Amino acid sequence: MAMLSTKSNSGVSSPPVGSPGRTVMSQPRGERLKCRSKLKICTWNVKTMSKEGKIENAIQEMKRMHIEIMGISEMRWPNSGEMQVENHKIYYSGKNDGVHEYGVGVIVSPTVAKCVTNFTPVSERIMLLQIQASPINISILQVYAPTADKEEEEVVELYQEINKIIEKIPKHEILIVMGDFNAKIGAVNRTQYIGAHGLGNRNDRGDLLEKFAEDSDLVVTNTFFQLPPRRLYTWISPQDKPGRIIKNQIDYILVNRRFRNSFTSVKTYPGADLESDHVPLVGVFRVKLKKVHRKIPKSYDMRLLKDPNMKMDVQAMLNEQVSNSVKDEMDDEQKVRKIGEIVQTLKEKHLKTDRSNKTKSWMTEEILNMMEERRKAKQDPERYKTIKIAIRRKIREAKENEATERCEEIEALQKKHDSYNVHRKVKELTGGFKRRQQGNLTDLDGNIILDKQSKIRIWKEYLETLFEDQRNNSFGMEEANDGPEILQQEVQLAITQLKEGKAAGPDDIQAEFLKLFDDETITLITKMFNNIYDSGRIPAEWLKSEFIALPKKPGAKKCEEYRTISLMSHLLKLFLKIIHKRIYKLCESQISPNQFGFINAVGTREALFSIQVLIQRCRDVNCDVYACLIDYEKAFDRVKHDKMIQILKEAGINDKDLRIIGNLYWNQSANLRVEGDHTENVRIMRGVRQGCVLSPLIFNLYSERIFSEALHEMEKGILLNGYRLNNIRYADDTIVFADNLEDLQALMNKITHESKQ
Template sequence: MTMLTTKSVSGVSSPPIGSPGRTVLSNSNKQKLRYKKETRICTWNVKTMAKEGKIYNAIQEMERMKIDIMGIAEMRWPASGEMQIKDHKVFYSGKDNGAHENGVAIMVTAEVARCVKNFVPISDRVMLLQIQASPININIVQIYAPTADKQEEEALQLYESVNQIISRIPKHELLIVMGDFNAKLGAGYKTTYIGSHGLGERNDRGDLLETFAESKELVVLNTFFKQPVRKLYTWKSPLDKPGRIVRNQIDYILVNKRFRNSFKSVKTYPGADLESDHVPLVGDFRVKMKKIKRKKLQTHNLGLIKDENVSKKIQDNFNKELWELEENLSAHQKVAKIGTIVEKIKDKYLKPEVREKRKTWITDEILDLMEERRLCKGRPNDYRNMKILVRRKIREAKEKEVKERCEEIEALQKKHDSYNMHRKVKEATGSFKKKQKGNLTDATGNIIIEKEKKMNTWKEYLETLFYDQREDGNYNKNALSGPEITPQEVQAALKLLKCRKAAGPDNIQTEFLKLLDDRGIDVITEVFNNIYNSGDIPVEWLKSEFIALPKKPSAKKCDEYRTISLMSHLLKLFLKIIHKRIYKKCESQISPNQFGFVNAVGTREALFAIQILVQRCRDVNCDVYICLVDYQKAFDRVKHGKMIDILKETGIDEKDLRIIGNLYWNQTANLRFEDEHTEYVQILRGVRQGCILSPLIFNLYSEKIFREALKDVDKGISIDGNRLNNIRYADDTIVFADKLEDLQLLIDKITLHSNNYGLDINANKTKLMIISKNVINDCHLYTNGIQIERVTKYNYLGTNINEEWDNTLEIKVRIGKARSVFNQMSAVFKTHNLNLDTKMRILRCYVFSVLLYGVESWTLNEAISKKLNAFEMWLYRRMLKIPWTDKVTNVEVLRRMKKEQEIMNTIKCRKMQYLGHIMRNGARYSLLQSILQGKILGRRGPGRRRTSWLKNLRTWFGKTSPELFSENCHDNR
């Protein structure tokens, strides 16, 4: 059998290459696979794959033509990723903004998929797929070039991006560049890289392609094989018709010069059909591939624990094993033994989880009709009729699938199985989040391809992010204060742990811990006490694994990724107990200005505080100068030494302090990125990610900064003679005053003390906003000598605030977001296969919850109230499929829905309930009561005031403000 050969390298496999896309990496144990005698590769512009059923049509054509690797141009799938469809895998790269434009992809058979090493999505016009082979690896670049009507700069940018990626590929490896180049090379232009068997006349883009091929020593294969003209053209013009043939050759397969002879044939197949004006260009070459043995993480079906019989067996076995643990084992050894016991039980009682293959709606009848349509390509009328028939059958099959899914949703609702019901809703609407992919670039902006470089980049990033000159943690080794942990504390903490959470490094899930009986609880309590009294924490508990997730589809730098941490559930249980013990002492140190990670308050209270405060200031002509402070990675910049000093001041028990100190001083972490791990690095600053103690610790840290910064500073907004100058939600901070010079003083002090504690204000993201009835210009605010940008609107805690301090814009935005959610889930809302009760439940859960976020702080006028009512009716009309041309009144729509309008009633009730909630809990909401009722320094101007938050309630419920306050002070709900 003739094998792929190279002139310079014989029998040497190049080192593996990483990728910034989803990486499918091999371990050191690779198995050679003698692949087929010939491998068939193809490139095809399909016009779109976003059409229902077309991907299955493509698979059918691949199987008919025995194609192993199909490059696709004009895929028109947004974002980048990979998808398993039947026995084929699709790697695709599209636009990051969600548009169904351009796009490239490579679809491979199951045999080839097992040999895929790396996938690199470059852009919506270029992608790279790397395949493990012997003696050299195969690199396939699929492209889709701009059409002739686009500017030449776009074509030059395309070739530049291709140049950048192929320059990183070792020269001794096989390189294939293929796709729709939208260029005509023409016939009779024979050179070293261009053959004489082109078609038609050359154009300017053809010259560009020749220049590219020569510069990279790539041979344009389909110009070197003599074929009939019908086997040369790749595109048929819309002007083509009998008697006037208008066909061109604009799709090509290019290969490095040294591997030209490995291809035995390259030609088009005009009889293939995908409803495209292009035809597939197919090449045959011979190669031996290597199958990559993947490292499979074995998962067990934890759902079986819900079965009473299985649960009872696991519970008896688990607790029996715990009782029999040897007494002389250390806490470290017992923790390790518990992990071993859990693994043995999983292997014995919980079968490995086998995910069912997703049912496909496509039927054999539709596939047969697609084949029949293909055979009609030479008969235009018959072909057109078959197209209509195929589309009708596809529509019927999709409707049947929706009906079946809706029946499943109804059945789950009757069983009150909310978890699985909402999973089915997401399946039916296609709203499961796909794993996003981003590229990693170096300092010069070039994509990092090599695996080792990527891992080193991440390691350097972690070392820089968490580096600090930290003192040794030799403190309080002989801690005495701190009572023994009791079984009751363990049980109480265990009830607070949530199931269905990813396990940490020890692979012990909460589901097992919840099966502990009294004696099992005693064993865990003993282990915890050994750790608590000695302060010696198991090594595995000190290791963290970060997972990098892109914050946005176009993430390219390390700081554009979000790192999340997986922790041991046994450690979580232990720290729940510590948290319970220290919470009250720590919370008493936190001022009412902090609304983040504090019991009974949250974003709702923070939004209410700032909205009502500024609204009342406007009423009395009190100008408000606001600085929206953004800290740079605040949680990762906490200094451990200062953190411990702050915790000491709270007066928590010595043993609790020692546990926290040992957790921080001995921790290490690595990062998992595309199935690879960095080396472990020391974490020398920052709060522990994913730890239950971290929010509380950060609040104390932030509180210390603001207390020191604002000590003896009497600036801000005067309420009942007291000055209020900041509102905080964790690190999201708003600082304000009634004068610009006062605000500058506050910012200077906060910046100085923040720097002393290691926190830096990000001047680029920190903004200035001025709320006033007068036009105020030439106002400048500075931090660290850098001028802060003034803005007219800002997104704070997910809501829009603006200089006019009018909720109209925010409500319009929320209506837009709710409409978008409804449209995304239209498959559920518009179907006739769900009853109205189920639809309304889903509507309230997914649409109304988006619409009514922050509703407690809204102030509504008559115009925006009408918009909300109109939007509600718009939803109901879409659910009932009432076209706008039908003259159906709102009364009739509500009659068909069997309900009354509810959005405005919900808003009224929630605002009144919230007022009562605030007034009945004076100790917790003293600041909010003060903002709502206190006297703000200023004087009302002439003329009618704007509608206020309280005016809404007075109008809706026909009561005065004193009546609203007094009635809501008592629990008369």
């Protein structure tokens, strides 16, 4: 087992250690990491990973050189995220504007992938990967510094940014900073941080690198090993001729000074090939990795229910178990829980699948063998060029063959009317499933948050702030007699309208299982719904929601730049669909024709067409048009519950429906999923419920009240056939019109005032 010991050497040098080549490294004072296991890590500027076949070539070289962690400089992939190829995990950080420029990445083996605890894409030049090891964790910063043609200020800013990240990493952890620094340290006198075995002469960037190493207490490991020049240089000038070749050492691996001797060898492998003018710098590192025990959600394949035999078997077992286990004497809470347990048991038994990546790759063994031949031909430029051209041709052919096969699969699925798999195959073909985007999270001061517990705390505080409001402590509607009984036909119709393929809520019941209910089970569900409807008491499982945060844009860093998607119970959705069906016509009749959002038979096209017709009409009659576009910030999350209930009551919603809506809103809570864990539950005290079928209807009524009160008796706007048109809306997106600037300002002042009430 790895262990950490303290040993003083009284200044005496240790005997040579590490790989062949007269490698010498003196024993430092202080602590030394002793581990039985050895890990090969590498940094390599590959010029680009955007070329087809490049990533597969890199993985092939990793396997050949037995490298577990490969840092990549100049990746040239836009945005940031992670993906998997041949069981290797690839983490990358690039430019957020979609440009294929700069970029860094790290490729890890399947063994190391299980030990990764955190990935932080900092910028297109810096990324952090944290790995759990024994007894001390490892943090790896992969770097790509600006080239010599860039201003020195850019380099200084890069080191400042790296230092900000280093300050957040626990001091006792192993820190490795590696990459293409575009700096020449040269063969200089040895210091605590720079060895005497560099290559060539130092430049100004080398001085900056040494200062950075000294300030951060890091040593440049590949300058401490006495090796022949061919094991030191990391870059060959691509513009030089065979008789005049310039080779420099500009890629480095840095580590905390206290862990310097954990590297037993750091040298280049000039025989490796990835169509780059750089060569890989490989370090052998003594460490023992520790597998991270992640909370991985179980995966179930609902498509298996498409098979008639499977569907028949599961349906029979589901209805039989519900009939035998769900008793009349149970309360509604127990019934909901029992149905969830039955569904979970059936999923485990019949629908459980593994999460391994089984996507077929276009890469062939023939192409990989040709890449190996190209590597062996590096000393023969003509043969190297010939093989390279042949590889490109083979890659084009392989990609074309793969596209043809995929298209044939899609056509076959279309003939079977399997729209779900057609959509899936099209996304695979177009690269929709290729990479999973990832953003950072920063605190109020803009500092990147690294540890999970801090992220959970920040998200909890954000949710509390977002949904906090002053309202009555209780809904206060105990008695409700007005409201018809829920019929079995209503439940059956609502079940047929449920959408399949949607994520399950906290009760983990998918809509596909609700569609397997037979008449007897539907009768039981109807009775349960009536109990809830008559009493107004909603099961606790239905009052819980789970949020998932998705970045609204590449490089999202603030909580506000994430979209929170809510997962709620499908049984609750079924119940609310019945209420929605009852109140829809009543509510829609009170919404003006100016609203195009969430209304049957109209949408964005009709709204845009109306705007175009209005402007064209004004041009025809030589009438000025002044317009102001309103973008409400988080409009759906700012709905006041007291006012919402009052509006629904005045709209004529019956008492039982109103009581269900009120109890649902007054007792709801939610948490947010953060890297497999969850925040504590937060009370939702304002806003309409995300993912709820009633929310669009409620929001339309709410916004209608605001505009009707704001524009009441205001004869301002565009006059058309005796009617004053002053606004067109699609949900919360609004355009306000007037025929002069003063009227437009007056309209906006009134709308602003009412919106704040």
